[in-house]
Amino acid sequence: MKALRNFLDKIKPQFEKGAKFGIFGSSFEAFESFLFVSNKVTSKGSHIRDSIDMKRTMSVVVIALIPALLFGMWNVGYQHFLSLGEHADFWATFWFGFLKVFPIIVVCYVVGLGIEFAFAQVRGHEVNEGFLVTGMIIPLILPPEIPLWMVAVATAFAVIIGKEVFGGTGMNILNPALTARTFLFFAYPSNMSGDKVWIAEKADAFSGATPLGDALVGNIDKIPSPLEMFIGNIPGSIGETSVIAILIGAFILLYTGAGSWRIMFSVVLGGLVMGWIFNLCAINEYMQIPAWEHLIMGGFAFGAVFMATDPVTASQTTKGKIIYGFLIGLLAVLIRVINPAYPEGMMLAILFMNVFAPLIDHYVIEANIKKRLKRAKKLIKI
Amino acid sequence: MPTITKIRKGFDIRLIGEAEKTIKELETNRYALKPTDFIGIFPKLLIKEGEEVKAGSPVFFDKYRDNIVFTSPVSGKISEIRRGAKRVLLEIIINADPDISYIDFEKANPNDLTRELIIEKMLKSGVWPLIRQRPYSVIADPADNPKAIFISAFDTSPLAPDYDLIVHGQGDIFQTGLDAIAKLTSGKVHLNLKADNPSSRVFSKSKNVQINEFTGPHPAGNVSIQINHIDPINKGDIVWYLYPQDVLTIGKLFIEGKFDASKMVALTGSEILKPKYYKTHIGASIEGMIEDNVTDIKKRFISGNVLTGSKIESTGFVGFYDSQVTIIPEGDHYEFLGWGLPNCKKFSFYRSFCSWMTPNKKFRIDTNINGGVRAFVMTGQFEKVFPMNIYPMQLIKAILIEDIDLMENLGIYEVDEEDFALCEFISTSKIEIQSIIRKGLDLMRKEMS
Known part of the structure; x- marks a missing residue:
């Protein structure tokens, strides 16, 4: 490590402001701080600082996504061979999926990080780590058949319009990963919906509809069993199908405190409540399916665990988080069941609530302010 | 009860x-009064270098409130008046007599x-x-x-x-x-x-x-x-x-009937060989405490505690209000992949490190920032270490945009820099929160006067 450090120390002056490669200063800093935690010491305020930093926090989320990613790779292969009616062993199945999914991840990271680096360079600040997570989530919420150029366009759109125009990580209003998915959903609907895109290189005769797709057109009897939906060996976006893998991720997020339990809990509660309401006034078969089944169908679990909990776009106050999560769950199930245009409601529910999160916070904080004013007035009366 | x-x-x-x-x-015979210990005052000197003072003799006063006088904690000779950039008065150093003589302010029963x-x-x-x-x-x-x-x-x-x-x-x-x-x-x-x-x-x-x-x-x-x-x-x-x-x-x-500035100061920190209490006077030099009593690595000397204290030199003086001196290692070194490894020697508020599993273990923490400065990203963390019915992050943001009404509504009158020291310590984005709060308090004081 000493040799590497010496090498970095040697070339560092060339990346300083005004030097030969000065314009790449931010990029150099990003690589250097990836390899070595900086030697900067505190100059004011608290003399000691916690060992945590943004890199570690973001890495925890990436680690939490890995079970869903690995399962997704296997499932892409499994669905492919299932549709062909062939049988392949575990490694062949996984390898097929890996070859399908890995290029999507690479394209996503290369495009996204490229733009992040360029913006950091132009603005002259350090490269933010936020895209490490976004770049992992985007592939997991896309269908396996998505063309790579679309991944590139969507990622660029999400990073530039969804995030950088607002000032970068921490300033964005909408969840960048969902911005990418929404862009594709409305720009290239034929590649993002229907029953052809969810299985890679599918045999034509095989139905590749997702449970939500079946449910929407009234094929309730075709919905896979709850156990299958829980395990996740069903067609769907790459990383969203397996509730087990997502629960492992949720455990990691909750254990480390990187994700808000309040949001996860209230999203689930919101989904259940809406499901029960439908059960009570059911006028068609879709409304009759048990409320809890909504939690394991489609992207509900993935959205609740990994996307509703994005701290930048969620509500920031404790009470606000509960209201925000509850409404996401409620809206997701509402859109799913009622709106014929969108089989899945999670994406739009989260984006919709992203927009309303600041408003929720505003009222929560107003309540705090009113309480303080009341306290002051009470004393004046006495 | x-x-x-x-x-x-x-x-x-x-x-x-x-x-x-x-x-x-x-x-020790070196003592100092540091006008920088007092927030918001404008010191006007009443003595010159070389003058003799007694314990209780006026040394400087506040230009804005001239009835507030700062007096010498010991008797002796003013040996040096140190100024910094723009002639800011930093330290008034006094060489103390072996036996302190006091000005008589008359005994009384309050x-x-x-x-x-x-x-x-x-x-x-x-x-x-x-x-x-x-x-x-x-x-x-x-x-x-x-x-x-x-x-x-x-x-x-x-x-x-x-x-x-x-x-x-x-x-x-x-x-x-x-x-x-x-x-x-x-x-x-x-x-x-x-x-x-x-x-x-x-x-x-x-x-x-x-x-x-x-x-x-x-x-x-x-x-x-x-x-x-x-x-x-x-x-x-x-x-x-x-x-x-x-x-x-x-x-x-x-x-x-006298200004007896004697006080006790605790000498603490991982770089002290024998941490203990010292009986001395306000503004004492720390030289006598650290002589043959510290490790030989690069250190930071702090008057006060690690969260709110002020940095001093190894020949510096204990602050007027401080009852503690802390000495910790300086952290100006690189660490290979330090952000990623599951290092159990590191201390953290968060569970992604394992220090929470050993609740009785004590740690040696240096002054490294442990990361780069970022925008606010994580939420709900400050609230866990801020036991008041105040929204800490929203208050910090209100100060950053200098919205006086919002600062007042969010409860700025109730807080001080030191209350945000833990927030600053645990901040994932490494934001200098205490100085933001001070800026907000100064702004409020200016607006309200």
Whole structure:
């Protein structure tokens, strides 16, 4: 490590402001701080600082996504061979999926990080780590058949319009990963919906509809069993199908405190409540399916665990988080069941609530302010 | 029965180097008054280099409030007046006599004096600056009538000195100090103790005060937290506050009739070989404490605790209000993949490190920032270490955009920099929160005056 450090120390002056490669200063800093935690010491305020930093926090989320990613790779292969009616062993199945999914991840990271680096360079600040997570989530919420150029366009759109125009990580209003998915959903609907895109290189005769797709057109009897939906060996976006893998991720997020339990809990509660309401006034078969089944169908679990909990776009106050999560769950199930245009409601529910999160916070904080004013007035009366 | 307030939110930073309960007389003849210890004053010197002073002789006063005088803690000769950039007055160094001679301010029983006479005596002798006010944490204005006076008799900050030990055997002096303070307000004097362990009899037997007890982690010992839970500050309210050693100094002024600036200082930190208590005077040089008593790596010397103290040189002086000196390693080194490895030697508030699994283990923490500065990303973290009904992040943001009304509405009058020290410590984005809060308080003070 000493040799590497010496090498970095040697070339560092060339990346300083005004030097030969000065314009790449931010990029150099990003690589250097990836390899070595900086030697900067505190100059004011608290003399000691916690060992945590943004890199570690973001890495925890990436680690939490890995079970869903690995399962997704296997499932892409499994669905492919299932549709062909062939049988392949575990490694062949996984390898097929890996070859399908890995290029999507690479394209996503290369495009996204490229733009992040360029913006950091132009603005002259350090490269933010936020895209490490976004770049992992985007592939997991896309269908396996998505063309790579679309991944590139969507990622660029999400990073530039969804995030950088607002000032970068921490300033964005909408969840960048969902911005990418929404862009594709409305720009290239034929590649993002229907029953052809969810299985890679599918045999034509095989139905590749997702449970939500079946449910929407009234094929309730075709919905896979709850156990299958829980395990996740069903067609769907790459990383969203397996509730087990997502629960492992949720455990990691909750254990480390990187994700808000309040949001996860209230999203689930919101989904259940809406499901029960439908059960009570059911006028068609879709409304009759048990409320809890909504939690394991489609992207509900993935959205609740990994996307509703994005701290930048969620509500920031404790009470606000509960209201925000509850409404996401409620809206997701509402859109799913009622709106014929969108089989899945999670994406739009989260984006919709992203927009309303600041408003929720505003009222929560107003309540705090009113309480303080009341306290002051009470004393004046006495 | 005193009321017990349970503070649930907070966090104790577990550092190596707590002071042993042994007391040593400090041998030094260098003392200094540092005008930078006092927030918001504009010092005007009353002495010149080379002049002789006695303990209690005026050294400088505040240009804006000329009745507030700062006096010499010891007798001796002014050896140097140090100035910094733009001629800012940094240190007035005094070479002390071997035997301190005092100016006589006349003995008196505070119970026989009027409020005006007590204030006059305190102003003249230079003990007045020991009393500070909330909001803004500036020296109290003698013209105000505070709604209450708070004394926090325990310190929960890292490696904090034990006030029980410090006041031990000085019950009469402490009571006299309390009697004097009680005359300064028409409201109550609150003496706040830690409920978990039996407090010194000096505290629990105190009269003329209301005793309140607190339990819980840091910042339970911060006076803002105590005020917030007992008698919160509303707009326009003024609360005065001070600490046990200050009460002793005030007590001695009335019993002995002199400004006896002797105080106890705890020498703490992982780089001290023998951490212990020193008996000395306000503004003592730390040279005598660290001689043959520190490790030989690069160190940071702090007057105060690691969260709120100020950086000093190895030849520097203990701050006017500080009862503690902390010495920790300087962290100016690189660490390979330090952000990623599951390192159990590191200390963290978060569970992505494993320090939470060893709740009794103590850690050696250096001054490395451990990361780069980012925008606010994580939410809900500050609230876990901020035991007041105030939204910390929203208040910080209100200060950043300099929205006076919003700052006021969100409760800026109730807070101080030190209350945000833990938020600053745990901040994932490495934001300098304490200086933001100070900026906000200064801005409010300017707008409101």
